[in-house]
Structures are given as C-alpha cells and as structure tokens.
Amino acid sequence: MSTDSLALVGELLDPAALAIVCGGTVLAVALRTPLGELTRAVGALRTLGRTRFDAEPLLQQITALDRIAKRHGALALDRSVIADPDVKAAIAAIVDGAGGDAVRTLVDHRRQARVERHLAVADIWCGAAEVAPAMGMVGTLIGLARMFATMSDPSAIGGAMAIALLATLYGALIANLIASPIATRLRAAARAEAFERARIVAPLAALAEREVPRAPSVQPFANVA
Template sequence: MTVHSIPLSSWPTFVDPLAIAIVVGGTALATLLRGPAADALAAVRALPRLGRRGFDAERLRAEIARTERVAVTRGLLNVDADGIADRCIADVVRAVVDGAGPDQVTRLIDDQDHARDTRHRVIHAVWMAAAEAAPAMGMIGTLVGLVRMFSRMDDPTAIGGAMAVALLTTLYGAILANLVAAPIAARLARLSTQEAAARNAVRPALIDFARRFAPVPIVVKRPRTAA
C-alpha cells in the first residue's frame, strides 16, 4: 500500500482567511458569551501548565521538611514563607507562623482545595465549551459558503472560492474541536487530578507541622481567696 503525501505546493489551498475568521472568531465569541470574560482569561492563562511536569507529592514533602528544619533550628519566626515556591504551602506556613493551630490549618487547606477545584472546573468548562462550539461554527461557515456560492452561480470564477469556504470551515471546526480544544481540556483535567492527589498526600504533613508548632496556651491561675 502506497501512502501519498500532500505536496508542499498544495498546502496554501487549505488556508482561507475568511474560513479561519469564521471558525476561530466564532468559537472565541461563542465561548465568551457562555460566561464571564474572566473565566476565558483564566482558561488562556492556564495554557503554560501544559508544558509543565505534573505535581509531585515528594517535591511538596521535601519543601515542607525543609521549612520544618528551619523552624526547628532557627525558630518558627525565622521561617521565610515568601521563599517557599508553592503558594498554597506558603500560605499554610504563614498561618502557622502567625499562630494558627491544627484546626485552623485544616480549615485553610479545605478552603484552598475548594477554591482550586472550583477554578479548575471553570477552566475545564471553558475549553470544553470551545470544543463544542467549534464544529457548530464550522457548520455556520459551510452555510455561509453555500449561500455565497448559490448567489454567484452566474460568475464561475466566484464559485470556487465560495465552495472552498464552505468545505474548509467544516475542516477547521473539526480540527479546532478535536485536535486543539478537547485535548487541552483533557490534559488540564488530568493535571488537576494529579495535583489534587499530590496535595492530598502531603495534607497530613502540613497538619502535623501546625500541631508541632502550635502556640501553647497560657493558663493564668487565680489566687485563692480566703473563705
């Protein structure tokens, strides 16, 4: 079986600015209209995460252990939370330095997990919305191309361009949905699951850290009064 590749000279045939504008622009607009612009901006800002390695529980444990060694050898007040790379762990350490106990730290971790889960769900929903909208925009582009083609049947030179728009928008919609938006959503969801598992694994270490350096309550004894 012989596989014939597409010559490089034929690739410009698959590029049409109008078709790209309809599919990409329409998909972006449809996605923006589904929610606040801040959600779409967060989805775009999440893209650099695709090139990073997944969260590693051992790396987080090492960071906690390093912080604990500083607290033991130099004192809790000498711990520099700003020097901790992970922002969530830094917030927990900062709370412990400020006098938070295990119960307060547990609530803080729960709040962090809830906020992170909500944020990741929103980002995933945005990319899935783009994956759903892209084929529809491709179909709209196909209809636009067909209307242009039928309205110019008396001009044979215009029929080819209109037909190209009709076919290429369908192609672009399928590519944008199945090779761009949906894979991004799946990859981000997988990274989110890995992060949640890693953070759940180091949760006991953070609570133990708070318990170890919890402030000791001062009990003031009242003098006994004579009967």
C-alpha cells in the same frame, strides 16, 4: 516538503472559511466567559509543556520547617522564604497560632479553590471544542448561500463551495485536534495536582498541632487559714 504536498496544503487553505470558524469560535467563547477567566485560559497554554506537579519538594521543605520550629519555635518560621502560596499561607497561620484543624481546613480550602480555577479554565477550552463545529456549520451555510446567489457566474461557484466544505473541516479539526485535547490535558493536570497537594495537608496540620500555643495550667488557690 514536496511540491504535491504544498499544493494540497494550498488547496485546503481558505482564508474566508478560516476567518469564519476561528473568528466565530473566539467571539462565542469571549461573549460567554468573563475576561479574567479568558485570560487564564490563554495563559494556561504555557503549562502544557511542563511536567506534572510533584509535592515531594514541598514535603521536604515542610520537614525542614518542622526542624526549625522544634529548635527555635514557631515564630522562627516567619523568617523562612517559602515560594508555594499554599504552604506560605499555612505557615503564616501556624505562626499566628492556628491549630491543626484550622490549618487543615485552610489548606484543603485553598487546594479546592485551585482545582476549581483549573477546571474552569478547562471548561473554557471544552466550550471552544463545542462551538467550533457549530461555527463550521455556519461557514457551510454562508458558503452555500453565496453559491446559490452566484449560480449565474460559474467562476464564483468554486470559491463558494470551498468555503462551504472547508468551514466544516476547520470546525472539526479545531474541536478535535486543538481545543478538546487542550481541555483534556488541563483536566488531567488539575486532577494530578489536586492529588499531590493533598499530601501536604497532614504534615502541615501536624506541625500546627505541635506548635499551637497551650494555655498555662491554672494552679488551685491555696487554702486560707
């Protein structure tokens, strides 16, 4: 990086303005967000570099489980190692004798609950994108108030003006280059996963429908002579 670039970065870096905007944004989001959801919002940053969810490996596993059930019965599925929580819950329900409709309802409910959790995390980042410009305006007002309070000291006017201008800049950058893109990507990933997970509902329901225990047929009483 050239000397001119370093000088420009140094001119645009003001710790006071950055502390006002970042600290205010974090505080505002933390005050209106439950701790558990806030933790998930931070943890969701790890997922941004991952590829989109693909249900194909799950479909292949369900096919393999179906073959096991055909050969050895539904109870044999209880010994299978299943990593995905939705498939694991559905197979547990099938082993317990749940029918196709019950398994379909279970998987759909878990899928919807997962979508709601993902969208709640995206809403937190969307809220941060809304708060950051407001915190930038707060920093601007603080800088202007400091500038007017130090009009008698020309050497202090420049620092106060820097806070006033850079706070607005930081708010806009955090909102449009950090928080809003993160929220958009999380929403897109949630929609893609919801669509992919819908593919596993039908084969799991079909497996349950075939393996559901059937009541034995009742033989009519023989006529007593």
